[in-house]
Amino acid sequence: MAKxxxxxxxSAKGLRLNRFLHSLTQKEQRELFLRDPDAAxxxxxxxxxxxxxxxxxxxxxxxxxxxxxxxKLARTKGVSNPQMVAAFRxxxxxxxxxxxxVPGAR
Amino acid sequence: xxxxxxxxxxxxxxxxxxxxDKAKQNDPDWQPLFRGYEPVASWLAEKKPxxxxxxxxxxxxxxxxxxxxxxxxxxxxxxxxxDEGLGLRPIPRLKGHAPMARHIARSLVAEEFDISVFQxxxxxxxxxxxxxxxxxxxxxxxxxxxxxxxNVLQHPLPSPRRCYKLGKAIRRAILSYPEDLKVAMVGTxxxxxxxxxxxxxxxxxxxxxxxxxxxxxDPERLASMSIDDFMRxxxxxxxxxxxxxxxxxxxxxxxxxRHDNYYLPMTTAMAVALFE
Numbered sequence: 001m002a003k004x005x006x007x008x009x010x011s012a013k014g015l016r017l018n019r020f021l022h023s024l025t026q027k028e029q030r031e032l033f034l035r036d037p038d039a040a041x042x043x044x045x046x047x048x049x050x051x052x053x054x055x056x057x058x059x060x061x062x063x064x065x066x067x068x069x070x071x072k073l074a075r076t077k078g079v080s081n082p083q084m085v086a087a088f089r090x091x092x093x094x095x096x097x098x099x100x101x102v103p104g105a106r
Numbered sequence: 107x108x109x110x111x112x113x114x115x116x117x118x119x120x121x122x123x124x125x126x127d128k129a130k131q132n133d134p135d136w137q138p139l140f141r142g143y144e145p146v147a148s149w150l151a152e153k154k155p156x157x158x159x160x161x162x163x164x165x166x167x168x169x170x171x172x173x174x175x176x177x178x179x180x181x182x183x184x185x186x187x188x189d190e191g192l193g194l195r196p197i198p199r200l201k202g203h204a205p206m207a208r209h210i211a212r213s214l215v216a217e218e219f220d221i222s223v224f225q226x227x228x229x230x231x232x233x234x235x236x237x238x239x240x241x242x243x244x245x246x247x248x249x250x251x252x253x254x255x256x257n258v259l260q261h262p263l264p265s266p267r268r269c270y271k272l273g274k275a276i277r278r279a280i281l282s283y284p285e286d287l288k289v290a291m292v293g294t295x296x297x298x299x300x301x302x303x304x305x306x307x308x309x310x311x312x313x314x315x316x317x318x319x320x321x322x323x324d325p326e327r328l329a330s331m332s333i334d335d336f337m338r339x340x341x342x343x344x345x346x347x348x349x350x351x352x353x354x355x356x357x358x359x360x361x362x363x364r365h366d367n368y369y370l371p372m373t374t375a376m377a378v379a380l381f382e
Contacts, residue, residue: 002334002337002338002342003303003304003305004302004303004342005261005337005342006259006260006261007260007261007262008260008261008262011171011260015171015172018166018170018171019170019172022166022170024191025167025188025189025190025191026189027189027193030191061302061303066166066171066259066260067301067302067343068165068166068167068259069166071165071190071191072166072167072190072191073191074191075190075191075192076191081120081121081301081373082372082373084301085301085306085307085373088301088302088303088304088306089304089306089307090304096307099307100307100371100372100373101370101371101372102135102371102372103372104135105121105125105135105136105371105372106121106372
């Protein structure tokens, strides 16, 4: 069976965190988050706020964040998808890019 | 009566839109991708379909997990471009075809496909990253789109068989529309990729090539596979290729693949194929 399948259990566990991540599709919310992270994250628990503040992609994923909601945070903070993928694999971006056919295509 | 003139299968990777918006047509890293879309763009320019029926998925942009539809059909007059965290792409709003979309909604529900419908929501790169590779956006889009948003994010996903059957029901719906309009089907997603877990970065070109053959010659075999099969062969996120089966199901059974292109630069295999 595939691992990390985003099913209804994972969706329920990650709902509050995903709702925050999804809110970053709004420009005002992104600006607030960049200016005053705690104000933007006031609905989150201390544990959730800490993962977001540290941009700990793997911890957020393991906790129940949807990859597609994490993308909103990544765009807000100027992080690319290959950087996130490298974090999930537990390697550096440079090491990950060495495994790709066209490392410049990003 | 309306006609279905052909179909297109295409990846919808967000970096395709980035490469287009940054005009990387002649960048050696991107040229093989742009070249691969040229025959499809020429075909659309020549055949001039009135409507592109787009099977794609939203990426938790407009639809969120507090209420997540399995199949949602756009029946609006116009659709905004969604902000996915970087502001709006410099492309015009998409024109819908409300009368045909309403007809399709009624026809599908009458056939027991109890879809959701939506009006003027914003659409994300799932639709317009491939669209700008094939259809000119300036001065305005040459035709209308009918968007069908499919859940490929939150399991349980619809089965491959259900997608194929839905395609066949969409075909009957379009062919029973009284106005003489030309429709092209578009199925998006894939090919192999996985974005999460230790297996992130997974691809399998051999399976992708086989998929590109089977979608042409034996879609029935793809329809009989499970979502788990698709995740194992093409990666967790690669299972979204079930949306190609909706497109394929809506085509005439005699339709055959006329062109395809495959490019795997980074994390997702980017493919495009034309059926007529």
